[in-house]
Amino acid sequence: MNGHGNGGCAAAGVPRAAFGKADKGADFANYFCTYAFLYHQKEMLSDRVRMDAYYDSIFKNARHFKGKTVLDVGTGSGILAIWSAQAGARKVYAVEATDMATHARALVAGNKMENVVEVIEGSVEDISLPEQVDIIISEWMGYFLVRESMFDSVIYARDKWLKPTGMMYPSHARMWLAPMQTNLGERKMQEYQHAMDDWSRFTQETLDQYGVDMGVLNTPYRAEQQKYFLQTSVWNNLHPNQIIGEPALVKEFDCLKATLEHTASLRSQFRIPIDPGNLQIAGFAGWFDVHFRGCASDAADNDVELTTAPSVSDTTHWGQQVFLLHPPINTRNGDVLVGELEVTRSKQNHRLMDVKVVHNLERRDSPPAQPTISQFHIE
Amino acid sequence: MNGHGNGGCAAAGVPRAAFGKADKGADFANYFCTYAFLYHQKEMLSDRVRMDAYYDSIFKNARHFKGKTVLDVGTGSGILAIWSAQAGARKVYAVEATDMATHARALVAGNKMENVVEVIEGSVEDISLPEQVDIIISEWMGYFLVRESMFDSVIYARDKWLKPTGMMYPSHARMWLAPMQTNLGERKMQEYQHAMDDWSRFTQETLDQYGVDMGVLNTPYRAEQQKYFLQTSVWNNLHPNQIIGEPALVKEFDCLKATLEHTASLRSQFRIPIDPGNLQIAGFAGWFDVHFRGCASDAADNDVELTTAPSVSDTTHWGQQVFLLHPPINTRNGDVLVGELEVTRSKQNHRLMDVKVVHNLERRDSPPAQPTISQFHIE
Numbered sequence: 001m002n003g004h005g006n007g008g009c010a011a012a013g014v015p016r017a018a019f020g021k022a023d024k025g026a027d028f029a030n031y032f033c034t035y036a037f038l039y040h041q042k043e044m045l046s047d048r049v050r051m052d053a054y055y056d057s058i059f060k061n062a063r064h065f066k067g068k069t070v071l072d073v074g075t076g077s078g079i080l081a082i083w084s085a086q087a088g089a090r091k092v093y094a095v096e097a098t099d100m101a102t103h104a105r106a107l108v109a110g111n112k113m114e115n116v117v118e119v120i121e122g123s124v125e126d127i128s129l130p131e132q133v134d135i136i137i138s139e140w141m142g143y144f145l146v147r148e149s150m151f152d153s154v155i156y157a158r159d160k161w162l163k164p165t166g167m168m169y170p171s172h173a174r175m176w177l178a179p180m181q182t183n184l185g186e187r188k189m190q191e192y193q194h195a196m197d198d199w200s201r202f203t204q205e206t207l208d209q210y211g212v213d214m215g216v217l218n219t220p221y222r223a224e225q226q227k228y229f230l231q232t233s234v235w236n237n238l239h240p241n242q243i244i245g246e247p248a249l250v251k252e253f254d255c256l257k258a259t260l261e262h263t264a265s266l267r268s269q270f271r272i273p274i275d276p277g278n279l280q281i282a283g284f285a286g287w288f289d290v291h292f293r294g295c296a297s298d299a300a301d302n303d304v305e306l307t308t309a310p311s312v313s314d315t316t317h318w319g320q321q322v323f324l325l326h327p328p329i330n331t332r333n334g335d336v337l338v339g340e341l342e343v344t345r346s347k348q349n350h351r352l353m354d355v356k357v358v359h360n361l362e363r364r365d366s367p368p369a370q371p372t373i374s375q376f377h378i379e
Numbered sequence: 380m381n382g383h384g385n386g387g388c389a390a391a392g393v394p395r396a397a398f399g400k401a402d403k404g405a406d407f408a409n410y411f412c413t414y415a416f417l418y419h420q421k422e423m424l425s426d427r428v429r430m431d432a433y434y435d436s437i438f439k440n441a442r443h444f445k446g447k448t449v450l451d452v453g454t455g456s457g458i459l460a461i462w463s464a465q466a467g468a469r470k471v472y473a474v475e476a477t478d479m480a481t482h483a484r485a486l487v488a489g490n491k492m493e494n495v496v497e498v499i500e501g502s503v504e505d506i507s508l509p510e511q512v513d514i515i516i517s518e519w520m521g522y523f524l525v526r527e528s529m530f531d532s533v534i535y536a537r538d539k540w541l542k543p544t545g546m547m548y549p550s551h552a553r554m555w556l557a558p559m560q561t562n563l564g565e566r567k568m569q570e571y572q573h574a575m576d577d578w579s580r581f582t583q584e585t586l587d588q589y590g591v592d593m594g595v596l597n598t599p600y601r602a603e604q605q606k607y608f609l610q611t612s613v614w615n616n617l618h619p620n621q622i623i624g625e626p627a628l629v630k631e632f633d634c635l636k637a638t639l640e641h642t643a644s645l646r647s648q649f650r651i652p653i654d655p656g657n658l659q660i661a662g663f664a665g666w667f668d669v670h671f672r673g674c675a676s677d678a679a680d681n682d683v684e685l686t687t688a689p690s691v692s693d694t695t696h697w698g699q700q701v702f703l704l705h706p707p708i709n710t711r712n713g714d715v716l717v718g719e720l721e722v723t724r725s726k727q728n729h730r731l732m733d734v735k736v737v738h739n740l741e742r743r744d745s746p747p748a749q750p751t752i753s754q755f756h757i758e
Contacts, residue, residue: 220417220485225418
């Protein structure tokens, strides 16, 4: 559900004030508020791949919606709720935490669906519904699937409001990781070095002109710049040619069964033969896909896939997340990239992620090397 | 105390969650957090005009500091506290709300001032000092002086911690407004119109492809884009030639006497002869200056001025705030621009400002025209 360049000070390593899930004021200021802008909603509504997938998932499976009750978690402009009603739902509860709910209500009325769609302003954790529902539909996915941690809210809603016979739209979600080529790493390294040269000049001038030695801050400043330039994942729309090796499936969710323990911490091993070899792995690319399959007892008539894999013509506003390696890894034909991915919530902001990749190149006739540990932040 | 492009979702017109001064979590997420970055501190420490003014105000008036107690409100990196100690202060309390306080402590120690400077992490409203102080020093000024509303914290600290004989550094602050030339207004109008054309295409496509009529959102979308492109003040470093008329002094503060009532709402009349006339007033420029004069009973040996007026060589990171007029005002020789400026706190975020300018062109041998009301937001 991202906007590219979603602002907020969400990244700040900050003050003593408790900054956990309980701090609703901060959560609204950091996270929810962007979604209150119509411009941001329009960005997402202009993503044709996203729109086509949800549209098809509903209308090609209208049978699932006809005469049923639906809960739309995070309705935003109200689009999914309106489509659900147009597909024949008896009743749709469209929950939205921001005052975008006011616009959703207007849009519902403007499309003559006010008898079916009820817009409720509030967090899905806080609101109350008069009944349980047959379908929970939501567009909750963030960069690399889990950024924003909105899936937690969908799980909460499912446990509280979905009938035992109910189904989830989407029904499944997967995370993928692949080694990639790019010159972005080189550029970021240059920018980092430039920032450190600039700091060096600055500390010298501050000492000369103002009699204050900033040298004691060299180490934290370097750490801050390293985090910013080298360790923070980068949004990008990659060309498929940039992927060098078979993408590894690192996580699968069944949206009917996933728990908060499953989403809190993801850990996964991978083994990726590098193809064709004699290439430089400049980083990892991460992306996701979701599927709309209905449920075991009532499969969708038409499976629909929404993928954010690198593509020439079917790009999305999610792009992919690029985790740059410094230094890059030089490979030979036959090499296999082996490792483990771990994705955890940032302590400072549960909606942001820390990503750790422990990796190693296996080479024929070579002794195993020490694994490299690369740490990243999804901001 | 701004950084150019100070992020945060501070501008969002947002959710039901109470968003006033009481909401500390949101306040930290929106406002304080930027100051926790060393990069941001460095930006401000690299502002030579700012640094020179504070440096001179202290060291050219070292007599005020020798053997005295000082409170530095919002110490950031600790620079003002260190200078105060170097100038001979007996004790300096350096208060900082963010975890930048940790770096300030390190900087104090690195410059061998730990026996004089005590860094205290917390909001100045919350912390406790063992004694009252002779001087309160602070760099609290935001865009157009009052953005960020940090002066309120300085006033609070003064009323609680300054001795009756104490003084403020700076001692005085002024706000200025002047008519200006620029082509920025034209550009913003084009960007706005482009955004509306784009919206028009978008709503047509959404209806054609997805069967949902977004037309009911035309009005709020237009309002949102107007606010963004036309009514939000713009940061700029103006050339003095762009000012067409004598700048009007719209507010003066004596930092020893100012009250929260004074800062909550500013209203001021102005009369500006347009010089040379036959020009187009494309907007208003707003800026501030501060002075370091000591106090009535103990004047500074050397008055120091820090001004952010348009300048060729002495620019600051504050720049000026540009309030664009749509349409611009065409003037003739002899015209006088008459009006009233009102600056109030934004309801959604007390650290942001709403600016209203009621203005009128007085022309010889012409009947008075209806005043124009122009509304702006400082985000």
